[in-house]
Amino acid sequence: MKHFMRFSKISKAFQEVPSQYVYQINPIKNFEPIKQFRVIDLEGNLVAKEYNNIPKEILNQIFDLMISIEEMDNLLYMSQRQGKISFYMTSFGETATTVGTTAALQPQDFIFPQYREQGSFMWRGFTIEQIVNQCIGNHLDGGKGRQMPVHYGSKDLNIVTVSSPLTTQVPQASGAGYGFRVNGENKIAATWFGEGAASEGDFHSAMNFAQTLKCQTLFLCRNNHYAISTPTDDQFRGDTIAGKAPAYGMRTLKIDGNDLLAVYNGVKYAREQIIKNKEPFFIEFITYRIGDHSTSDHSVLYRSQEEIDSWKSGNNPINRLGLFLKKQGLRQFNDDHDNQIRKDVRNRVIAALKHGSEQQSPSIQDLFTDVYDEVLPHLQEQYTQLREHLTKYKDQYPINKFKGGL
Amino acid sequence: MQLLRKVYRFSSTKHRFASDIKSTNRQKMNLFQAINNALDIELGANPKALLFGEDVKFGGVFRCSQGLNEKYGTDRVFNTPLCEQGIGAFGIGLASVGYTAIAEIQFGDYIFPAFDQIVNEAAKFRYRSGDQFNCGSLTIRTTWGAVGHGALYHSQSPEAYFAHTPGLKVVVPRDPIQAKGLLLASIRDKNPVIFFEPKALYRNAEDEVPLDDYELELSKAEVVQEGKHITLIGYGTQIRVLREAAKLAEKDGVSCEIIDLQTIYPYDGQTLVDSVKKTGRCIITHEAPQTCGMGAELSALIQEKCFLHLEAPIKRVTGYDTPFPLVHEPIYLPDKFKIYEAIKQSVNY
Secondary structure, three states: OOOOOOOOOOOOOOOOOHHHOOOOOOOOOOOOOOOEEOOEOOOOOEOOHHHOOOOHHHHHHHHHHHHHHHHHHHHHHHHHHOOOOOOOOOOOOOHHHHHHHHHHOOOOOEEEOOOOOHHHHHHOOOOHHHHHHHHHOOOOOOOOOOOOOOOOOEOOOOEOOOOOOOOOHHHHHHHHHHHHHHOOOOOOEEEEEEOOHHHOHHHHHHHHHHHHOOOOEEEEEEEOOEEOOEEHHHOOOOOOOHHHHHHHOOEEEEEEOOOHHHHHHHHHHHHHHHHHHOOOEEEEEEOOOOOOOOOOOOHHHOOOHHHHHHHHHHOOHHHHHHHHHHHOOOOOOOHHHHHHHHHHHHHHHHHHHHHHHOOOEOOHHHHOOOOOOOOOHHHHHHHHHHHHHHHHOHHHOOHHHEOOOO | OOOOOOOOOOOOEEEOOHHHOOOOOEEEEEHHHHHHHHHHHHHHHOOOEEEEEOOOOOOOOOOOOOOHHHHHOOOOEEEOOOOHHHHHHHHHHHHHOOOEEEEEEOOHHHOHHHHHHHHHHHOOHHHHOOOOOOOOOEEEEEEEOOOOOOHHHOOOOOHHHHHOOOOOEEEOOOOHHHHHHHHHHHHHOOOOEEEEEEOOHHHHOEEEEEOOOEEEOOOOOEEEEOOOOEEEEEOOOHHHHHHHHHHHHHHOOOOEEEEEOOEEEOOOHHHHHHHHHHHOOEEEEEEEEOOOOHHHHHHHHHHHHHHHHOOOOOEEEEEOOOOOOOOOHHHHOOOHHHHHHHHHHHHOO
């Protein structure tokens, strides 16, 4: 279907507009920082009553998942120390952002994650077994054992596979959001990144493209105060990351990221705005990385235990949500119930680790598949060379580790 | 705003080589017109195809997108902000959710801000996800090669950087007919393709180009001239130079076989090997600098597969290991005399 459109030349002809001039040098020096949207305070008291609107079932499912992830993260961290997996990244202190956000999105929305969003994956149904199998890299891994641990992806759940280069996913989400708009789809592209990742050039291109081209993209920044060892003071000046967004012409919210109700309500609002206005939206969550950056990090080398504890006990998303649920009578708190949840998760992780470690790796052929949509001749040739070599030197290689062997 | 329905398919014919196309429905076109025609066909056949880049809307600095914004609208043919890393990433994102993204980078010399996105993301998207995701419907079109006055930043041939990246395909056409067929094949290929358009040929190369929807096979090298004594391998603008050099050699009684690589990566090694086994001598030529250029790769392959058939060392006639010069361009380029001299040395080895 073609339609003929007159090529519209936008006129930049000069027009005198007296109100655009000033007659004294008065540079912009400081400006008011954007305030964080909050619904419940540090003790779980409701301070913004009109946002007390999340169904009880959803709140309880969210709470269940937050404590489950805490257990799972604990165990998988320890399993790395025990050599069962090679690497892991926990999300202690940040699950209100990831779980709350994903609960407020629609299942058809595409998520472009960074690497600390197990909350997003698991809210949508990514299982403990899928997580463990990816970390081990066995033949059950949906990623076919191609990547380091925590590089999950799920086509079924509309979550694009994690990649190590930082921030690369952010302008990709601008592209996806553009496609959704021009096709009139009720879908957004939501992308996660940390405050450190927002220093990369890709962040700037993403923001500029998204607003200029009107993309149905939701930018989600987890400001957790550290990029590995680099505190925010060494990362940027200005008003955190949210302060940059209005300069692109973008609607912006800064949210108390450890306040689950604020997260949920803020994201729901943002999504509605994106679909209604067909324009992107920017949210920065202020939160804190309670754990180390990864199993390769030892964060007390660059921050004090007192600092960590001040957040762990003073501004903890699980505690705040729990206190809110208790005070509102939305959840029965007895030790047995929550302890049982945690125990079940522990058992499940342990079983998954055991089962996963007994599985073979993906096949030897899978070294060569998926480079292209088909295995091209030069790769066929290299595979044949490898087979010949492995056959000749079979005792020197763990052939039987691979599914199907030689 | 039109609702784009699910894709399509079309009455495209697939051919190995341009000479296989029997169509009489042709029109005289230069290279940019042939590219424009290919883009018009794809945009018309595929409602999910989008064309974008710097200055694309008004028709493009080389006119490749002329008239397409008027015809298909600003949602589908549009300007992006001036940001190559953004253009690359935006295209990857579109392709990852099923759109056919045709991204234009105005000069190949400026593709490098997008290098991370192309090499670390586009090329590896399918592999790293276990084939759950891919950006196969991404094509990056960019200009390429010497133009007479372009100097360092309007003349580069960056194909070797991308040929070293598994997961990508790299294509360079020599003429309007090949360009149209190879571009349509590249756009429809289910892998990300970098399509280099020789800017020197945009106006200078003309041909009777079939108006049909047709594709030429990727990863197939074409023997554009048969010969007995020596194999000359090149691509893009250099094919013309090879023809001129071959004419000079013919006067000496040397019969040259000229092969156009067409797809730089993954390339068709078999055609090259078959030819050198026949002739026993080989010259590879490209404008790009000598060290680690495509000549180095093809030399390695040919000596490995044709060792006992070689009568002389394989010679590369290429640009020097310098940035692309301005006033020195006439002596920098691997011209017909340098190739002719190399032919003589090979034949007299």
